[in-house]
Amino acid sequence: MTTEITSLRLEYGSATPFVGVERPRISWKTATDVPDWEQASAELSWTTDGVESFATVAGRESVLVAWPFAALSPRRSGVLRVRTTGTDGARSVWSDPVAVTGGMLAPGEWRAAFIGLAAPERPAHPLLVRREFEVDGDVRAATLYATAEGVYQLEVNGRGVDDQVLKPGWTSYQYRLIHETTDVTRHVRRGRNALGAAVAGGWFTERYGFQGNARTFYGEQPAVAAQLVVEYVDGRVQTVVTGPDWSATGDGEIVTSGIYVGEHVDARRREAGWSAPGFDDSAWQPVSVHEGSVEPEARSGPVARRIEELAVREVLTSPSGATLLDFGQNVVGRLRITVSGEAGQEIVLRHAEVLEFGELGTRPLRLADATDRYVLAGAGVETWEPAFTFHGFRYVQVDGWPGELDPADIVAVVVHSDMERTGWFRSSDPLLDRFHENVVWGMRGNFLYLPTDCPQRDERLGWTGDIQVFAPAATYLFDAGGLLASWLRDLLLEQRGGAGVPFVVPDVLGSAAMPAAAWGDAATVVPSVLYERYADRGVLEAQLDSMRGWVDQVLEIAGGRHLWEGRFQFGDWLDPDAPSDRPAHAKTDADIVASAYLYRSTRLLAEAAGVLGRHELADRYAAEAEVVRRAWLDEYVTPAGRIVSDAQTAYALAIMFDLETDPIRLEMMGDRLAGLVRRDGYRIGTGFVGTPLVTDALTRTRHDDAASRLLLQTENPSWLYPVTMGATTVWERWDSMLEDGTINPGEMTSFNHYALGAIADWLHRRVAGLAPAEPGYRRIRVAPVPLRGLDHAETEHETPFGRARVAWSADAGQITVSATVPPNTRAEVLLPGRSETFEVGSGQHRWTLDDSRDDHRTVELGLHSSLAAIVEDREAYETVVAVLDAADPEWSRTFRRHTQWVEERRLSEAFLLGAPNLESRVESALDELNGRRRR
Template identity: 40%
Template sequence: MRTIFLFGLLALITFFSYLPAYAQKIDLFDLKVEHQSNPLCIETTAPRMSWKLRTELNNTSQKSYEIRIGTDPKGIMSNKNIVWRDFKNTAQSVLIPYEGPALKSGNRYYWQVRITDNHNNTSAWSEVQTWQMGIGTSDWTAKWIALPFPDTTKTSPLFRKTYSLNKNIKSATAYISARGLYEAYINGQRIGDAYFMPGWTSYKHHIQYQTYDVTKLLKKGNNVLAAMLGDGWYKGRIGFNDQKEFYGDTRALLLQIEVLYADGSKQILSTDDQWKTALGPVLASDIYDGEIYDARLEKNGWTLPEYTESADWQPVRLMDYSYEGLIGINSPPVKKQEHFKVKSISRTPRGELIVDFGQNLVGWVELKAKGASGTKITLNHAEVLDKEGNFYTTNLRTAKQQNIYILKGTEQVFSPHFSFQGFRYLKVEGYPGELAPEDLTAVALYSDMPQTGTFETSNPLLNQLQHNIVWGQKGNFVDVPTDCPQRDERLGWTGDAQAFFNTAAFNMDVSGFFIKWLRDIRADQHTNGSIPFVIPDVLRSNDAGAAGWGDVATIVPWGIFYAYGDTRILEDQYNSMQAWVDFITSKSQKHLWNTGFHFGDWLFYRPDDDNDGRAAVTDKYLIAQCFYAHSTQLLANAAGVLGKTKDEEKYKAQLERIKHAFQQEYLTPNGRLVSSTQTAYVLALQFDMLPENLRQQAANRLVENIRSYGNHLTTGFLGTPYLCHVLTRFGHTETAYDLLLQETYPSWLYPVKMGATTIWERWDGIKPNGTFQTPSMNSYNHYAYGAIGDWMYKNMAGINPDEVGYKKIKIEPRLGRGITTTSASLDTPYGIVSSSWTLENGIFKLSVSIPPNTTATVIMPARITNTMEEQGNEKIIGSGSYYFESKIE
């Protein structure tokens, strides 16, 4: 069917809607509980269920749903052992809460859902899905075990015990945690495929345990449970000034397996005083420095039942650690992801043997080697080579990023156990014989977040920029959102995370990742409401309370709510959000936050010899006042969502006073800001700090400033995320495109032109002459400036949430200089929305796909000039695939 629409007088829109001649079957897919697929550890007493609709019939929405939950996977399909049913006439299909009888800890539950759509089609029951409840403190019988002597060694301890199981096994569930990091085994098989467990949390408040289905690993007869521990974040070096043992000085293991036999009886296998321990071949492991592994010290077969323990295996020591603070994992674990082959092997001018993997990544190198016993191979890791092509590690500061392997005489494949590196290049020393490309593989490791977004344009440099943004995210989302993954830092800097959140949520499903991290923000938040600079907090007690950093407490919860439709995150974080805003208020004078330490517009561009009044220095208290207003606004919004009417009114009134104070302190009567910088105007406009009648002229001043710098940006970590958004909001999308497409320093594409494969910490991490910026702080994998990705998705492709969780969608692509095609997609809580357009000979062609159970508003571009833009009229559509055409004047 072909339909013609006239969009005002500016554009003729041609609209195609393809409808099948018969009603299509509807089915359900991508079922989740608490943002996870078939999770094994749910702690909430009211788990929430979500599903997506799939159909070829356009304009489809859900009219009602029916859920059934039982305790038996087969019985549920015949309506047996049902614990709860729910039927509602509603279009809600995201995060439906369980409201049945109390759920039992450790129990597994099975559920199905079916829906009826607005065309009166009823789906079949979905495939049976499952979740398992976590366990509480009273469910633990295992004991914390450690080395029998003070844990002063860096060598990783091994633990093992043999158990005899004499019945047929129906199921078995393992619960494991550690102080330090663990790898666990049953009968020689590794338990799970996650790394760096139990993950990094605010250990002083809570430590995660992991749940595994180990039914297939156990057998009737003798079974060996085994584990190895590393220092990790718990005991190893973390933070600054060679800080060690921040959380504790003793590595310890906690392991418990609940076995259910076919006859209905149960047995618990757990760490106790009968376990044995010995030191293993990992002589040292450190997050910053890497790992030393001596294969000659391997205890061959120590994880197998037939192994005979020698005299160096000693009884363990029981540690008097509490079960309080043990929490089930609720975030995606770190796993192996992409594998990279060697791009080249060469010698540098200094004669160094260098391997190039072609991509700056985070993970490790798997090395295959065979040589005489005692041969030592050293692998050093670096992000870049220097101007002459030599290996460069000065920017790592004190981090060694070095793995050492000592051979035992047989061929082996080596990789670290409890450390990771940030690198593109590898310097190999001591390798016996000729190093061949097939001897090395680089493995990327990061939190296992599904990719949700795709983005591509006709400009290869922009495509590389998108690639760099994604790989900056991958490399720094290793259990916590770190600032950098290579030097002696790798901390969860709050300013970086809040600046990048919106982009992160386009690229990947970061819901569980950030929900886990927000729990640590609550835990480490000071009693006065101040937020530490890094989470988990490993800095000094006064390293907290900075504008744009502490505001992570309001920005990220609101971001999760809006991206995923998750109201509960606002409930969980509300007290933290409120405490942060109230902290700022306590430090303010007459509603003006002009006290305390602030980072300001961190790493902004500043010319070396700029004496004409344009220097890009923004008053730090002006910035603080803007974020004070922003957090207050978000708190008022959250109060409104949660029905806290008095709080909402209170903070709305407070917001007006904050803005008035800003105008009195930082704004002249004619609309100029005391700091006439890009960041000052960007933040003032983004957060509506100016009277409405002065906003457009302020935006025009921003454009004048950008033009005066030759279409270059001068913003830092706090101004950059909003820069292009503000320009577009006030009709200057062409200027935004000029900034985005700028190829010389400072710009997003300058690092791309310089060969970057990730986002740099500094606009000029490598200078045009090939030399480096300040080496003490010059990371080449630092995602904050990748925040431009949010604007690219929302404005180039035009994909925007028009309602919380993408229940309503807005497709509003905006054209720019020289871009002839843009294509993007996003897997929303309801399914995939896509937008793909081409511009040729003045004809704009747009194809969109809208997921079932949503609606969208499509707004076509109409006219472009050198300074301003105009958008055409809009069309509201239901789910389905559509095609539009428009003539651009």
């Protein structure tokens, strides 16, 4: 029997030793082959300046444990180790040491000014800045702190200092700016040295807004600030900061650069050695100097990097004769090209997510040009990749390539925040697995320093509604805690002065004055998810004022009726029946959505206050929540359990938000929801709000078959329809591309949005059956729901305690369930078809039981059968559809989409106003099916 520490990290993890807080919380994972292992205690060792200190943690705590040593100070380093003792008395060996260095600056220590071009010729003018300095002794350490109003890359003595991209990312710049902390000791040498930075506008100078109202929000020109601290062996400290003694030029190789427009580089303007000592910068100009609006703070979230490279899948020629590259996957990033040609030859790279009639589909990009331009220097083989932009694309049109294009000379560089992958899902259905992979790629593309809605058009904003619904899936798929906690800090800052929660964070649209349900509720939902998934009590503490501010604002709006009524709402955004130009026009009334979210947020606030020991506050908001709940039921629900908006989202809200607690009416609501799903032919009938909830509500009310049919539907609208159309990410609209291959005519159409992929969380928790039973997965719930239509499903998740896994498979009338429970945790288990739960400890577990799933096949079906009976029988439905498709595909599509599949109507009635002479063909096909079944 062996026990060892497999992971030791601080706060949210970091790829460098630098930690941005004085007292970072500590987490570790234990691996052991001892069954039912639990930690009895842990011992922490901290060695700094040659002195080792120890601290003991009693009990099972191993996740986000408070720092027990003296506070870290800037640039001071140490080594952290841990070892554990189990309840069996056995002790692990010490973990591998983890180097830790204070990455913050002391209060008031930031001395660097922001420098830029003194006389820029145009808005958002890219620039280079430089300064030389002398090092006159042996260097013990050199630490570089830097940030920008824009995006930047620093070089020391002609070499880049790190592999990050688009630093420092995007925060609410007027309130919070991030500085990077980089160890550049190996770059600095005795004698003459040089610091240089390339800077572009990025998000800082971008123009934001829609319908011709775009404007610059932060500033017209980029600037950079840097502070190099050189510590000598003899104890001296030298500090080099940006200021008036630096030089700048706007005549570098980057001619223009923007997030939306792309990057234009003229390699003929490249100045070799510009960031190295000895470069002649006499033609450069003095810099402009200004103080920043806020003092930069150390990074807490993950950095963005080049994560992966994709080769060209296929070279295509469009009908117009253009050369198109297909990378086989919709990605976010940019291209790297290797090329040779004559000086002055310009290569133009135009990016898009889809093709339409064989040509690049650029209309969904709106005003985003998404075009990179490279002018060759003509000096042999040249390799180039844009530095300060990114695109969302699968296809690229290449114009101006010199000579014959070799696809090996162009690669797609995938860029996103560097988060650890933590969640996986697999099943027996390849389309479902591809859909889940699409969800993963959609998250990768939209987690670039903050959670955005889309990565390709003139938007790319941190929409609160999107991450509110997607946060549970995000925190399962990747270790997203650091990124989301950082983003939540900006959300709180945007609420300053009593402002509401904006539609987007950072709020470049000025939207905080107009609260909207399901969007503003990100203030309560996202912190609650981070606590549930990571046991991060600290994020609740940090965001409690934000949560209260949001709930108090909406409670005041609700007034004495305790209902949020009559105000602007997005509602169940992008209901599939909404007109393409009216995406908020949903079947579920927006007031029903708004007041349901008011209850949910008020209850989440009460629960957060309880976790934090604020019991008086918890009781007050729990009472408020109950008043809102009763008001919602009284206003919108009949005694028979019918909701006045008789639509899928309304019932899903009532069921999943626990608005209805009476078991009888809850059963009625579940029955009605299942009936609506069947009536619609098991096609999706929900938008952003209802989509994450509808299958959950069905399985919660024991309508597993309806959930299965809805999940595995491939007709439009459905989750799998885009997969059948070749999608490799989740679309914004259910029909972003129509069946004929044309792009949806709506002004707002994206092929990379993660909101409708939020159902992935249900795939993990319910279909495969792995969920947290206590915050941070300290107790795990194993409760798979084997759906008809699947033969097996499995999921794995890297919990804060280690890898957990649940899988089930059906074969020969039996279902086998297996589970891996990480050390130091326990699991509550509910097996399929059973009503009682039981508990197991850590280790490997396996159970076999009879397959109780009923195939529900009807033996005799015909024109006399109800439409409900036909659609409930997948084989019968497909038999009918095959006849209709063969006779008239267009009429068949209309019939399938608009028929109400209800008990009260016979199949024969469906043809009364439809296609003639089909009844006999349908009846013959069903007779043949009946015959096969009898045999």
